[in-house]
Amino acid sequence: MDISHSKKANVEAIITFLKQVPSYEDYIQYRSIKKNTSLFRQESKKKTVFVMLTGYLAVEVHQEGEKNQITTFVTPADFVGIHAFSKEVHHDDGKEVIINALTDAEILVIDKEFLLTALSMHPTLNDILLGIIAEIFQRHYAIMNIVAKKPTERLKEALLFLGEELGEKKGENILLPTFLSQGILAKFCRTSQGNISKEFKRLQEEGFIKNSKKPLIFKNIR
Numbered sequence: 001m002d003i004s005h006s007k008k009a010n011v012e013a014i015i016t017f018l019k020q021v022p023s024y025e026d027y028i029q030y031r032s033i034k035k036n037t038s039l040f041r042q043e044s045k046k047k048t049v050f051v052m053l054t055g056y057l058a059v060e061v062h063q064e065g066e067k068n069q070i071t072t073f074v075t076p077a078d079f080v081g082i083h084a085f086s087k088e089v090h091h092d093d094g095k096e097v098i099i100n101a102l103t104d105a106e107i108l109v110i111d112k113e114f115l116l117t118a119l120s121m122h123p124t125l126n127d128i129l130l131g132i133i134a135e136i137f138q139r140h141y142a143i144m145n146i147v148a149k150k151p152t153e154r155l156k157e158a159l160l161f162l163g164e165e166l167g168e169k170k171g172e173n174i175l176l177p178t179f180l181s182q183g184i185l186a187k188f189c190r191t192s193q194g195n196i197s198k199e200f201k202r203l204q205e206e207g208f209i210k211n212s213k214k215p216l217i218f219k220n221i222r
Contacts, residue, residue, distance in 0.1 A: 010128045011051060011077040015108065017125055018118055027114035032106050033057075039099040039107075048109050049081035055105025056166070056179065060187065062096045070187040072143060074099070075165060079132055081112075102179040139165075147190050154189040155199040156208060159218050162188075169220060178214040 018024055031050075033039055039050075039057065057074035074080055080099070119126040146157045163174040182200065186193040203209040203218070210217040 008077045010132065011079075014119070014125050014128065015051065017122055018110070018115070021114075021118045024114075027111040029109040030106070031109055033101045033104065035101050035104050037101050039101065047112055049079055049112055049115065050107045050109045052076050052078045052080065053106040053108060056102045056177065057105060058100050058102055058184065058187075060098050060100055062098060067190075067192075068187055069190055070184065071097075072139065073102075073162070073166060073188075079129075079136065082133055082136055102177075102184075151189075151191050151195055152199060154191060155185065155196060156203060158185060158189050159209075159216075160222060163218070163220065164222075170217075172220055173210060173217050174220045176216040176218075180216060181214070 018028060033055070052074050054076055056076075057080075058070045059072050059074065059080075061069045061071055063069075115129075119129055142161060146154055146161060149157055159176070162176060162180065166180070167174040167176050182196045183193055186196045189196065200209060200212075204212065208219050208221075210219065
């Protein structure tokens, strides 16, 4: 679960610059979040973004008549709320997005207009922000590719993806954080917990999954 040096350094550079802007205290707020609590309910267009400092979150979509889905995970040095940069944000009254804390976490909440105005004065950091946004979209497309696969293929692909995003490499294996339960994996794979349990056993028999208890360990085949 190590953060890449470049990603962490880029986010730290942006934060350091913002703190040099006059009256930054009026536009940046530090918040701590306890495990198993919700950060906010996305019920309308937001005027802020936030940066993860420590901890892990899950973005969960609740829609009437459908099972809850986890659309992505938020890791240290991630930006969240990029939709706030759009001038027009479509809001689905039947859909509610909740960000849940999987661990204790710390974030910086930043006013979007302050962020964009400040970075417009620093082209290099502005380009870094654009690169961060592009990375977020790449991650989104990777998750959509997982969901588009057959239900019997999703778990393996999801584990490999999460191994790169959240895992810790140990020789030929990857360890996932203990908060990744079968229930959470089911929401992420858009399937039932029963299907995840069956696939879990099959992947164990194949030798891909190495254990049956947390932390989950599987073979690094990439």
